[in-house]
Amino acid sequence: MSAHLETAGIYVHVPFCLTRCGYCDFNAYAGLDHLASRYVGALLSEAELAAPAWEGVEVVSVFLGGGTPTTLEVADLKALLARVRSVFAVTPDAEVTIEANPDTVDEQKLAGLLEAGYGRLSMGAQSFDRSVLAALERVHQPASVIEAFRAARAVGYDNVNLDLIYGAAGETLESWERTLRETIALAPSHISAYGLTIEPATALGRQVARGDVPAPDPDLQADMFEAACCLLGDAGYGHYEVSNWARPGYECRHNLGYWERRPYVGLGAGAHGYRDGSRSWNVRPPEEYLSMIERGELPVGGSENLEPADAYLEEVFLRLRILQGIPASWVDDGRADPYLETGLLIRDDGHLVPTERGMLLLNELVLGLTG
Amino acid sequence: MDTSHIRNFCIVAHIDHGKSTLADRLLELTHAVADRDMRAQYLDRMDLERERGITIKAQAVRLTHNTYELNLIDTPGHVDFTYEVSRSLEACEGAILLVDAAQGLEAQTLANFHLARDAGLVIVPALNKIDLPAAEPDQRAKELADLLDRDPDDILRISAKTGEGVEDLLKAVIDQVPPPTGETDAALRALVFDSMFDPYRGVITYVRVQEGELPSGSRIRLMATGAESDAEETGVMAPEPMPVDALGPGEVGYLVTGLKDVHLAKVGDTITLAGKHAAIEPLPGYREPKPMVWSGLFPNEGGDYSELREALDRLKLSDSALSYEPETSQALGFGFRAGFLGLLHMDIVKERLEREFDLELIATAPNVEFHVIKGDQTTVVHNPAEMPVAGTFDRVEEPIVFATVITPKEYLGAVLDLCQSRRGELVDTTFLTPERAEVHYMLPLAEIVFDFFDHLKSNTRGYASLDYEPWGYQESDVVRVDVLLHGEPVDAFSTIVHRSKAYAYGKQMTERLRELIPRQLFDVAIQAAIGSKIIARETVKAKRKDVLAKCYGGDITRKRKLLETQKKGKARLRKVGRVDVPQEAFIAALRADAGAKKK
Ligand SMILES: Nc1nc2c(ncn2[C@@H]2O[C@H](COP(=O)(O)OP(=O)(O)OP(=O)(O)O)[C@@H](O)[C@H]2O)c(=O)[nH]1
Ligand code: SF4
Ligand SMILES: [Mg+2]
Numbered sequence: 001m002s003a004h005l006e007t008a009g010i011y012v013h014v015p016f017c018l019t020r021c022g023y024c025d026f027n028a029y030a031g032l033d034h035l036a037s038r039y040v041g042a043l044l045s046e047a048e049l050a051a052p053a054w055e056g057v058e059v060v061s062v063f064l065g066g067g068t069p070t071t072l073e074v075a076d077l078k079a080l081l082a083r084v085r086s087v088f089a090v091t092p093d094a095e096v097t098i099e100a101n102p103d104t105v106d107e108q109k110l111a112g113l114l115e116a117g118y119g120r121l122s123m124g125a126q127s128f129d130r131s132v133l134a135a136l137e138r139v140h141q142p143a144s145v146i147e148a149f150r151a152a153r154a155v156g157y158d159n160v161n162l163d164l165i166y167g168a169a170g171e172t173l174e175s176w177e178r179t180l181r182e183t184i185a186l187a188p189s190h191i192s193a194y195g196l197t198i199e200p201a202t203a204l205g206r207q208v209a210r211g212d213v214p215a216p217d218p219d220l221q222a223d224m225f226e227a228a229c230c231l232l233g234d235a236g237y238g239h240y241e242v243s244n245w246a247r248p249g250y251e252c253r254h255n256l257g258y259w260e261r262r263p264y265v266g267l268g269a270g271a272h273g274y275r276d277g278s279r280s281w282n283v284r285p286p287e288e289y290l291s292m293i294e295r296g297e298l299p300v301g302g303s304e305n306l307e308p309a310d311a312y313l314e315e316v317f318l319r320l321r322i323l324q325g326i327p328a329s330w331v332d333d334g335r336a337d338p339y340l341e342t343g344l345l346i347r348d349d350g351h352l353v354p355t356e357r358g359m360l361l362l363n364e365l366v367l368g369l370t371g
Numbered sequence: 372m373d374t375s376h377i378r379n380f381c382i383v384a385h386i387d388h389g390k391s392t393l394a395d396r397l398l399e400l401t402h403a404v405a406d407r408d409m410r411a412q413y414l415d416r417m418d419l420e421r422e423r424g425i426t427i428k429a430q431a432v433r434l435t436h437n438t439y440e441l442n443l444i445d446t447p448g449h450v451d452f453t454y455e456v457s458r459s460l461e462a463c464e465g466a467i468l469l470v471d472a473a474q475g476l477e478a479q480t481l482a483n484f485h486l487a488r489d490a491g492l493v494i495v496p497a498l499n500k501i502d503l504p505a506a507e508p509d510q511r512a513k514e515l516a517d518l519l520d521r522d523p524d525d526i527l528r529i530s531a532k533t534g535e536g537v538e539d540l541l542k543a544v545i546d547q548v549p550p551p552t553g554e555t556d557a558a559l560r561a562l563v564f565d566s567m568f569d570p571y572r573g574v575i576t577y578v579r580v581q582e583g584e585l586p587s588g589s590r591i592r593l594m595a596t597g598a599e600s601d602a603e604e605t606g607v608m609a610p611e612p613m614p615v616d617a618l619g620p621g622e623v624g625y626l627v628t629g630l631k632d633v634h635l636a637k638v639g640d641t642i643t644l645a646g647k648h649a650a651i652e653p654l655p656g657y658r659e660p661k662p663m664v665w666s667g668l669f670p671n672e673g674g675d676y677s678e679l680r681e682a683l684d685r686l687k688l689s690d691s692a693l694s695y696e697p698e699t700s701q702a703l704g705f706g707f708r709a710g711f712l713g714l715l716h717m718d719i720v721k722e723r724l725e726r727e728f729d730l731e732l733i734a735t736a737p738n739v740e741f742h743v744i745k746g747d748q749t750t751v752v753h754n755p756a757e758m759p760v761a762g763t764f765d766r767v768e769e770p771i772v773f774a775t776v777i778t779p780k781e782y783l784g785a786v787l788d789l790c791q792s793r794r795g796e797l798v799d800t801t802f803l804t805p806e807r808a809e810v811h812y813m814l815p816l817a818e819i820v821f822d823f824f825d826h827l828k829s830n831t832r833g834y835a836s837l838d839y840e841p842w843g844y845q846e847s848d849v850v851r852v853d854v855l856l857h858g859e860p861v862d863a864f865s866t867i868v869h870r871s872k873a874y875a876y877g878k879q880m881t882e883r884l885r886e887l888i889p890r891q892l893f894d895v896a897i898q899a900a901i902g903s904k905i906i907a908r909e910t911v912k913a914k915r916k917d918v919l920a921k922c923y924g925g926d927i928t929r930k931r932k933l934l935e936t937q938k939k940g941k942a943r944l945r946k947v948g949r950v951d952v953p954q955e956a957f958i959a960a961l962r963a964d965a966g967a968k969k970k
Pocket of ligand 2: 019
C-alpha cells in the first residue's frame with residue numbers, strides 16, 4: 001500500500017524527568033538522573049550497533065523525545081546528535097526536534113541546543129491555567145512557559161511547537177479558550193492539542209478509579225476540540241492531524257513519518273522502530289536497557305510482523321488521522337454510506353476524509369469502515 | 372424384611388424452623404455419618420442450598436436405630452417448593468411437624484400441616500429451638516396443640532442445635548408412626564417420588580416400594596411411559612449411596628434404572644417388574660404442579676440452544692416442577708419459555724442451569740399466565756409476545772390466589788393496607804391465638820409473586836408470613852407494555868401488567884436502559900408504549916467523542932491493539948434495528964432485583 005522511497009526517521013528516547021506528571025504513562029522516570037551519563041554512552045553505542053542495518057537509507061528527521069531530553073547536558077546532546085549524523089545518512093536539511101520542559105531550559109541552554117543542531121523545539125506547555133496545571137500535576141507555572149518560549153525566540157528558534165492538554169478536572173471551556181488564546185498570542189509555528197486520556201496505570205488513573213477525581217467529560221472535550229479547531233483555524237494554523245496544527249510548511253515531518261508508515265529507527269529504552277511491515281521495540285526499564293547495551297547486545301524487547309489485516313487496520317486509522325483520508329476503493333461497498341450521510345466523512349477526490357465531527361469519532365469510523 | 376421395624380417419616384415446617392438441623396442430629400444419633408464428615412445441614416448438599424442457607428430439594432436418607440430401619444425425608448420450607456413436600460408425604464406414614472418456639476405458627480406451618488393431614492399421615496408435633504432466650508415454649512405449645520386439637524403435653528420440646536430432646540422425639544416417631552403395610556408377594560409397585568440424571572449412570576430414580584420386592588438387577592418397567600430396562604443397582608442413601616440386594620415393601624431407596632433417555636422416567640410414575648410379574652394398576656401418582664410464573668430463557672451470546680434443551684431435560688429429572696416450551700425472540704434468538712412455581716424457583720433453576728451445565732443465560736421479565744377470551748374461545752398466554760392487539764378480544768383474565776397471611780396482631784393494619792393496595796379482596800380475618808391473626812385474601816397472583824413478600828416483611832418487621840394457593844381466573848384490565856429502541860420494539864422487554872402498573876414498569880425499564888445502552892452515533896430514543904401510546908421516554912444522547920488522543924512516539928502497535936479490543940467489543944453487541952445493544956444490557960435490564968430475594 002505504501003510506495004514511499006526509502007527515507008527514514010530516527011527516534012531517540014530519553015527516559016528522565018524532573019518529576020512524574022500524574023497523567024503520564026510514558027516510559028519516563030523521576031530520580032534516575034544518576035544514570036544520565038551511562039545512558040548517553042549507551043545511546044552512542046546503540047546508534048553504532050543499529051546503523052549498519054540502515055545503510056543507504058536517507059534519514060530525513062531526528063526526534064529526541066521522552067521523558068525530558070533537556071534534562072541532559074548540552075554537551076551530551078551535542079555528542080549524541082553528532083554520533084547519529086556520523087553513523088546514519090542524515091540529510092543536511094533533516095528536521096531535528098528536541099522536546100523540552102519549560103523548567104529545564106533557559107536562554108543559555110536553548111542557545112546551546114540550537115547551536116548543537118536541534119533546529120526544532122517542542123515544549124510541553126499543557127495549559128495556561130494554574131489550576132489545570134495543578135490538576136495535571138505539572139510542576140511548572142504558566143509564566144515559565146512564556147518565559148521559556150520568549151527565550152527560545154530570543155536565541156533564534158523559529159520552529160517551536162507547544163503541547164497543550166485539554167479536559168483535566170475543573171477545566172472549563174472558557175479556561176481552555178483562554179489557554180488557546182494565550183498560546184496563539186505567543187505565535188508558535190506548531191501546536192499540538194491533546195484531549196486528556198486517563199490511563200489506568202497512572203496516579204491520575206488510580207484517583208479516577210477510586211472516584212477521587214472525575215473522569216474527563218467526553219462531551220466537554222468534544223466542545224474543547226471544536227473550540228481548538230475554530231480558534232486555531234482562525235489564527236492561521238492548518239489542522240493536519242487529529243491533534244496537530246501548524247503554520248503552512250511547519251508540519252512535523254518526523255511525526256508524519258509515523259502516520260504515513262514510513263520506516264523509523266528507535267534508539268533508547270522502550271523506543272519503537274518500524275521497517276518493512278515489522279515493528280520492534282526495545283526493553284523498557286532503563287537499567288535493563290543499559291546492561292544489555294553494555295554487554296554489546298541490541299536491547300530488543302519484542303517485535304511483531306504485521307499481518308495484512310493488521311497493516312490494513314493501521315493504514316486506515318493512521319491515514320484518517322492525518323486527514324489525507326483513504327481511497328474510497330479500500331472500503332467495502334456501502335460501509336462508508338452511513339458516515340457520508342451523517343457528515344462524519346466527506347468524499348474528496350476519490351478519497352474518504354473525516355470531517356471535524358468525524359475526527360472526534362475516528363475510532364467509530366475506523367471500526368465501521370474496516371468492519 | 373419384616374415391615375414392622377420400618378418407619379417412613381418426613382420433617383415438615385415453615386422455612387428456617389430447623390428441619391435440616393434436626394436431620395443432622397438424627398444422622399448423629401444413628402451414627403450414620405462419621406464425626407469428621409459431619410457438617411451443619413448435612414443434607415443440604417447443593418452449593419446453592421449451602422450458600423443460601425435453605426433447602427431446595429427434599430432428601431431421603433436411610434438410618435438404622437436399634438432394630439429399626441428409618442427412612443427420613445428432609446423437606447424444604449419455602450412456599451415455592453411445596454411440591455417437593457407433597458411428593459415426600461406420599462412416601463411416608465408419618466411427619467414431624469416442627470415449630471420454632473420463638474416464632475410460633477407461621478403460614479407454611481399451617482399449609483404443611485394441612486398437606487400432611489390430608490395425606491393421612493400421623494403427625495408428631497415438636498417445638499424446636501427451645502434453647503433460644505426468646506423461646507416461649509408454654510405459649511407455643513398451647514397454640515400448636517390448639518391447631519392440632521391435642522393436649523399441650525403431647526408436644527415435644529427440642530433443640531435441634533443442642534440435641535436436647537431429640538432422642539425422645541425419635542422414640543415418639545417410632546412409637547407413634549405406624550409401620551408401612553404391603554405384601555412381599557404382591558406384584559411390585561414402587562412410586563417414583565424423585566429422580567436425577569447422572570452423567571455416568573444415566574437416570575437414577577428415588578422410589579418408595581408400596582408392595583412387592585425390587586431386587587437389584589431386575590428388569591423393570593415404567594408403567595406410564597411403558598419403558599423397560601435392566602436396572603443396574605438398587606440401594607439406599609445412608610446418607611451416601613449404598614447398594615442393597617433388594618428393596619422390600621415399605622422401603623425407600625434409589626434405583627439406577629439403566630435408562631439414558633431422560634424422557635422415559637417421570638416423577639409420579641410407578642415402577643414394576645417387566646414380564647409376567649408386572650402389576651396391572653399403577654399407583655395414583657402426582658398431580659402435575661401448575662407453574663405460577665413464566666419467563667423466557669435464552670443462551671447468552673454464541674450460546675447453544677440444543678445445549679440448553681439438553682440441560683433443561685436433565686434438570687427436569689431432579690426438578691419435576693419445571694416446565695418449558697420452545698420460544699423464539701427477535702432480540703434473543705432461540706430459547707425456551709419456562710414455567711416456575713415462583714421467583715425463587717426461577718432464580719434457582721437459572722443458577723442451577725448455569726452452574727451444573729456451564730451455561731450463560733438471559734432470563735426475560737417474568738409474568739403470570741393470562742387467559743385471553745374471545746367468544747367461547749380461550750387462548751392461554753405465557754409470553755407477552757403472544758398477547759393479541761387490544762380490541763381483537765373480549766376480555767383478559769388473570770390468575771387469582773387464595774392467600775393466607777399470619778401476622779402478630781399489631782401489624783394487622785399494615786397487612787390489610789398492603790393487601791388492599793394490591794387489588795386484594797378480603798375473605799376473612801381470624802385469630803389463631805389472641806396475639807396472632809390469620810388473614811385470608813383473594814389476590815391477583817401477579818400482585819404477590821414479585822415484590823409483595825419483601826413489602827410484607829418490611830411492613831411487619833419480618834414477623835408476617837405468607838402462603839398461597841391457586842384459586843382461579845378473574846377478568847382484569849391488563850395491558851402489554853412494549854419497550855422500543857429507536858422506534859423498534861424489543862420483544863424481550865415486553866411485559867403484561869395491570870394498567871395501574873404499566874407506567875411504573877415503563878419508567879423503570881426506560882431509565883434502566885438509558886444507563887445500560889452505550890451512546891451511539893445518533894440519539895437513541897428509549898420508549899415504553901401501550902399499543903401506539905408512549906407512556907415513558909428516555910434518550911441516550913449521541914456520542915460525540917471516541918478517538919485516541921495521542922498517536923506518537925512510534926508506538927503504533929498499542930494503538931492498533933486498543934482498536935482491536937474495541938472491535939471485539941463491538942462483535943459482542945446485538946443489533947436491535949440500528950441500535951447496538953451489549954449482551955450485558957439485556958441481562959442487567961432484565962435482572963429481577965426486586966422480589967427474587969431469598970426468603
Ligand atoms: N438456636 C437454635 N437455632 C437453630 C435450631 N435449629 C435450627 N437452628 C438454626 O436455624 C436456622 C435454620 O435452620 P435449618 O435447619 O436450615 O432450617 P430449615 O427448616 O431446614 O430451613 P429450610 O430448609 O430452608 O426450610 C439455622 O441457622 C440453624 O442453625 C435450634 O434448635 N436452636
Ligand atoms: S514531563 Fe512528560 S514524560 Fe515526563 S512525566 Fe511529565 S508528561 Fe511524562
Ligand atoms: Mg432445610
